[in-house]
Amino acid sequence: MNNSANSAKHGVSVKVQGLHKSFNGQEILKGLDLEVRPGEIFVIMGPSGSGKSVLLKHVIGLEEPDAGEILINGEPILSPEVMEHHRLAMVFQSGALLNSLTVGENVGLYLSEHRLKPPREIARIVAEKLEVVGLKGQEDRLPSELSGGMKKRVAIARALVIEPELILYDEPTSELDPLSAVVIGEEIVNLNRQIHVTSIIVSHDRDLAFGVADRIAFISEGKILAVGTPDEVKRNSEPIIQKFLNADFKLR
Numbered sequence: 001m002n003n004s005a006n007s008a009k010h011g012v013s014v015k016v017q018g019l020h021k022s023f024n025g026q027e028i029l030k031g032l033d034l035e036v037r038p039g040e041i042f043v044i045m046g047p048s049g050s051g052k053s054v055l056l057k058h059v060i061g062l063e064e065p066d067a068g069e070i071l072i073n074g075e076p077i078l079s080p081e082v083m084e085h086h087r088l089a090m091v092f093q094s095g096a097l098l099n100s101l102t103v104g105e106n107v108g109l110y111l112s113e114h115r116l117k118p119p120r121e122i123a124r125i126v127a128e129k130l131e132v133v134g135l136k137g138q139e140d141r142l143p144s145e146l147s148g149g150m151k152k153r154v155a156i157a158r159a160l161v162i163e164p165e166l167i168l169y170d171e172p173t174s175e176l177d178p179l180s181a182v183v184i185g186e187e188i189v190n191l192n193r194q195i196h197v198t199s200i201i202v203s204h205d206r207d208l209a210f211g212v213a214d215r216i217a218f219i220s221e222g223k224i225l226a227v228g229t230p231d232e233v234k235r236n237s238e239p240i241i242q243k244f245l246n247a248d249f250k251l252r
C-alpha cells in the first residue's frame with residue numbers, strides 16, 4: 001500500500017486488450033477488449049461459465065493472460081508502477097470472512113497483519129469503514145451471527161481499508177434476497193459517489209446490472225457481445241442477449 005497516495009480520492013482506468021486464456025487446452029477467454037473509465041460502475045454480465053470470474057481474476061492480477069494485457073491507468077497490471085502505486089481491492093463472492101475473527105478483526109486484518117498502523121489507529125479506521133457500509137458499532141460480532149447481506153457489507157468494509165481506487169465485486173448479490181440485494185446495490189452506488197472509486201461488478205443479476213451500472217459489457221462463451229449503457233444493451237438485437245435478458249418461467 002502506498003500511503004502518500006491515500007488521500008487521493010479517484011478511480012483508475014482499466015483497459016483489457018486482446019485477452020486470451022485457456023485452461024487444459026480449452027479456450028475460456030477468446031480475445032477480449034474492454035475499457036473502463038475512471039470512477040465508472042461497470043457491470044460484466046453474462047451466462048454461467050461464460051468467463052466472467054476468469055476475466056475478473058485477470059483484472060486484479062490473480063491470473064496471467066496467455067496473450068493480451070491489462071492496463072491500469074495505462075500501465076501493465078503486474079508492473080512495479082501498478083503494484084506500488086495503485087490500490088486495487090476485490091470483494092469475493094463468498095465474502096471470504098474468517099469465522100474465528102470478529103467483524104472488526106476481519107475488517108482490520110490487512111492493516112494488523114502487515115503491522116501498517118498502530119492498534120488504536122486500526123480501530124479508528126475499522127469503525128469509520130463499518131459506518132460507511134451501515135454497520136456502525138458492529139465490531140465485536142462474529143460472522144456467524146450476521147445475515148448474508150451483512151457479511152457482504154463487512155467484506156466491502158474490509159476492501160475499503162486500503163482506500164481503493166478500483167473495487168472488483170464478484171457476484172455481490174448472489175445468495176441474497178431481493179431486498180438485501182437492493183441494499184448492496186445502493187451501497188455500491190453510494191461508495192462510488194463518495195470516493196469516486198472505479199467499480200467493476202461481475203454478475204448475472206439483471207436487476208443489479210440495470211439498477212447500478214453506468215455501462216454494461218455482455219459476455220458469452222469468452223467473447224464480448226456488447227458494451228454500452230443499460231438502455232443500449234437492453235436494445236441490442238443479439239439473440240443471446242435478448243434471451244438472457246428476457247428469460248422467464250413460462251409454465252402458466
Ligand SMILES: Nc1ncnc2c1ncn2[C@@H]1O[C@H](COP(=O)(O)OP(=O)(O)OP(=O)(O)O)[C@@H](O)[C@H]1O
Pocket residue numbers: 023024028046047048049050051052053054055204
Ligand atoms: N483455474 C481453472 N482451471 C480450469 N478451468 C477453469 C479455471 N477457472 C475457470 N475455469 C473454467 O472456465 C470457465 C469459465 O469460468 P468462470 O468462473 O469465469 O465463469 P462465470 O462466467 O464466472 O460463471 P458463473 O456465473 O457461474 O460464476 C468454466 O468452464 C470454468 O470451469
